[in-house]
Amino acid sequence: MLGANNGGTHLSGPVLIVGTGLLGASIGLGLKARGVDVVLTDISPSTQAVAEDIGAGRALNPVEAIDPELVVIAAPPDVAADLSAKALTEYPGAVVVDIASVKASVLDHLITVVDDAALSRYVGTHPMAGREKSGPVAASAELFTSMPWVVCATDHSTAVAIRTAEALAIDLGAVVARMSAEEHDQSVALISHLPQVLSSLVASRLQDSPPHALALAGNGLRDVTRIAASDPRLWVQILSANADRLVQILYGVREDLNRLIGTLENPTGAGSRLDMAQLISEGNVGQARIPGKHGTPPEAFARMTVLVDDVPGQIARLLTEIGDAGINLEDLRLEHSPGRQVGMAEISVVPGKRHDLLEFLTANGWKVVQ
Ligand SMILES: NC(=O)C1=CN([C@@H]2O[C@H](COP(=O)(O)OP(=O)(O)OC[C@H]3O[C@@H](n4cnc5c(N)ncnc54)[C@H](O)[C@@H]3O)[C@@H](O)[C@H]2O)C=CC1
Numbered sequence: 001m002l003g004a005n006n007g008g009t010h011l012s013g014p015v016l017i018v019g020t021g022l023l024g025a026s027i028g029l030g031l032k033a034r035g036v037d038v039v040l041t042d043i044s045p046s047t048q049a050v051a052e053d054i055g056a057g058r059a060l061n062p063v064e065a066i067d068p069e070l071v072v073i074a075a076p077p078d079v080a081a082d083l084s085a086k087a088l089t090e091y092p093g094a095v096v097v098d099i100a101s102v103k104a105s106v107l108d109h110l111i112t113v114v115d116d117a118a119l120s121r122y123v124g125t126h127p128m129a130g131r132e133k134s135g136p137v138a139a140s141a142e143l144f145t146s147m148p149w150v151v152c153a154t155d156h157s158t159a160v161a162i163r164t165a166e167a168l169a170i171d172l173g174a175v176v177a178r179m180s181a182e183e184h185d186q187s188v189a190l191i192s193h194l195p196q197v198l199s200s201l202v203a204s205r206l207q208d209s210p211p212h213a214l215a216l217a218g219n220g221l222r223d224v225t226r227i228a229a230s231d232p233r234l235w236v237q238i239l240s241a242n243a244d245r246l247v248q249i250l251y252g253v254r255e256d257l258n259r260l261i262g263t264l265e266n267p268t269g270a271g272s273r274l275d276m277a278q279l280i281s282e283g284n285v286g287q288a289r290i291p292g293k294h295g296t297p298p299e300a301f302a303r304m305t306v307l308v309d310d311v312p313g314q315i316a317r318l319l320t321e322i323g324d325a326g327i328n329l330e331d332l333r334l335e336h337s338p339g340r341q342v343g344m345a346e347i348s349v350v351p352g353k354r355h356d357l358l359e360f361l362t363a364n365g366w367k368v369v370q
């Protein structure tokens with residue numbers, strides 16, 4: 001078991017973060033908020049300066065020797081192995097972790113450039129938390145709270161290295177998931193890389209769509225296309241590194257798509273309606289298996305949508321009143337359509353509280369639509 005030090009963190013620091021974009025700056029902010037000494041470096045001086053300005057850590061001073069407990073490589077996947085190798089050499093007393101979205105290719109490369117002794121201080125990891133935005137401006141200290149953080153120890157990793165890698169995740173409020181690099185890459189092909197490419201494919205259909213069609217867009221389209229706003233430079237690296245595993249899944253998608261096309265070409269033909277029903281039902285089954293955002297069981301929360309006038313202070317009033325009713329809000333999503341005088345707040349509560357909340361809000365004059 002890990003024991004916390006006097007500061008309440010498992011890490012003592014200093015922690016050196018190489019790459020101070022969205023993830024590096026979020027890690028820096030999270031560790032700094034918990035009192036850990038964080039040192040930052042980025043190949044882009046302006047990116048590093050922004051990360052320092054938002055309070056993610058202090059600049060690495062080239063003339064000051066530091067002896068970090070941990071180096072976190074938070075740079076893009078195609079430089080993660082070389083930067084890990086460099087850190088293992090430069091900081092012989094440090095544990096080195098990378099957080100790249102793919103794990104086997106980084107490990108395979110690293111094994112070719114460092115010896116076993118250096119490799120023993122390296123652990124590949126991947127926080128399963130992020131955003132469709134890049135750069136430190138979008139960073140948040142709480143990005144990792146209750147989210148899974150994959151730790152891929154190898155036969156080479158020392159117990160100290162594994163413990164330190166896990167301490168990083170735990171100190172940032174994440175939940176450690178242990179697996180091999182191969183298991184990780186198989187898993188993320190399905191739960192991260194497939195959604196990304198399908199989201200991009202759907203969104204790319206919108207490029208030349210008429211404005212009157214887009215004006216009708218609702219939550220369904222927004223849900224499916226949010227991650228289509230992701231950074232192409234990062235995703236070229238992720239997709240090429242995991243192409244073998246993703247393409248196997250896409251073969252299956254292609255078969256399903258071909259079948260659906262055949263069905264829709266003859267929608268009244270024998271068996272066509274059954275095929276359509278099957279497609280949607282099979283989707284229902286898969287969707288119901290997705291755990292809640294923070295690892296809670298699927299369908300753990302009941303949802304309702306409250307109409308909120310588009311005037312300042314309304315959301316704050318709604319949240320205060322829910323708090324006053326003694327009901328814990330599990331999730332909140334705000335929706336606002338341009339040109340409308342009303343916003344929508346989708347709120348999630350434990351199912352047992354849904355009825356009480358509905359009655360309470362209605363009695364207080366709120367319009368609950370679902
Ligand atoms: N974006 C996301 O949601 C997630 C990303 N990741 C992984 O985290 C890593 C960082 O991703 P983001 O923070 O999103 O990207 P980002 O683009 O916001 O930040 C990457 C930073 O690395 C710096 N960098 C590039 N080459 C460097 C080098 N040779 N030395 C020092 N710094 C260098 C860049 O200047 C940039 O500031 C990637 O490996 C990515 O796969 C992991 C989980 C989620």
Ligand SMILES: O=C(O)C(=O)Cc1ccc(O)cc1
Pocket residue numbers: 100101127128129130131132192227
């Ligand atoms: O924005 C989201 O929901 C994401 O899923 C972002 C993301 C991107 C890359 C990762 O390796 C992990 C998470």
